[in-house]
Amino acid sequence: DAKTTQPNSMESNEEEPVHLPCNHSTISGTDYIHWYRQLPSQGPEYVIHGLTSNVNNRMASLAIAEDRKSSTLILHRATLRDAAVYYCILRSNFGNEKLTFGTGTRLTIIP
Amino acid sequence: NAGVTQTPKFQVLKTGQSMTLQCAQDMNHEYMSWYRQDPGMGLRLIHYSVGAGITDQGEVPNGYNVSRSTTEDFPLRLLSAAPSQTSVYFCASSYSGFGQTYGYTFGSGTRLTVV
Numbered sequence: 548d549a550k551t552t553q554p555n556s557m558e559s560n561e562e563e564p565v566h567l568p569c570n571h572s573t574i575s576g577t578d579y580i581h582w583y584r585q586l587p588s589q590g591p592e593y594v595i596h597g598l599t600s601n602v603n604n605r606m607a608s609l610a611i612a613e614d615r616k617s618s619t620l621i622l623h624r625a626t627l628r629d630a631a632v633y634y635c636i637l638r639s640n641f642g643n644e645k646l647t648f649g650t651g652t653r654l655t656i657i658p
Numbered sequence: 659n660a661g662v663t664q665t666p667k668f669q670v671l672k673t674g675q676s677m678t679l680q681c682a683q684d685m686n687h688e689y690m691s692w693y694r695q696d697p698g699m700g701l702r703l704i705h706y707s708v709g710a711g712i713t714d715q716g717e718v719p720n721g722y723n724v725s726r727s728t729t730e731d732f733p734l735r736l737l738s739a740a741p742s743q744t745s746v747y748f749c750a751s752s753y754s755g756f757g758q759t760y761g762y763t764f765g766s767g768t769r770l771t772v773v
Binding site for chain 2: 579581583589590591592593596598634638639645646647648649650651
């Protein structure tokens with residue numbers, strides 16, 4: 548499985564945008580980039596995914612580099628409820644259902 | 659629409675006991691999987707299933723069995739509990755799609771302590 552690299556932790560001020568980076572230099576052409584987050588004492592929660600183009604949904608935006616070797620999850624206006632561990636994961640589109648989790652980025656929101 | 663339901667939420671076992679962690683989903687998802695999460699770590703895949711009657715091993719399958727007799731249910735069996743199996747267990751499900759990909763829905767977890 549292709550691996551991802553994320554910073555261990557980040558801090559951001561409340562109500563400001565947050566950019567969470569992820570490197571995936573060995574990504575294959577069939578890999579989608581998925582982001583999940585895990586709030587304290589909860590199961591992971593799907594955030595967003597994309598293949599080549601930038602994606603937006605109600606929770607976040609995903610910016611994918613042109614060479615697809617890195618991506619950035621963007622929270623447009625962080626709230627205290629966004630404090631969580633964020634995981635960047637690659638998932639193949641050839642029916643490979645496995646998600647391989649790394650240690651993720653622990654995001655702290657400063658009031 | 660309940661999503662992914664895991665039972666029980668908490669369990670304490672004695673070493674050597676067996677038990678089954680239940681997982682059910684009502685979204686008609688083909689894929690289901692079990693993960694464990696140890697303190698301060700990411701999730702590790704135990705077993706997964708691509709449909710009823712089909713299961714396969716993940717990263718850490720030893721000491722666990724699974725079966726998938728229906729689309730909805732994917733129970734995880736601990737054969738002879740060991741303290742090393744103390745962990746939080748998450749069940750997850752997803753649609754399948756050749757040429758596409760879908761997000762996973764996770765349950766709220768089962769916190770297991772083996773003494």
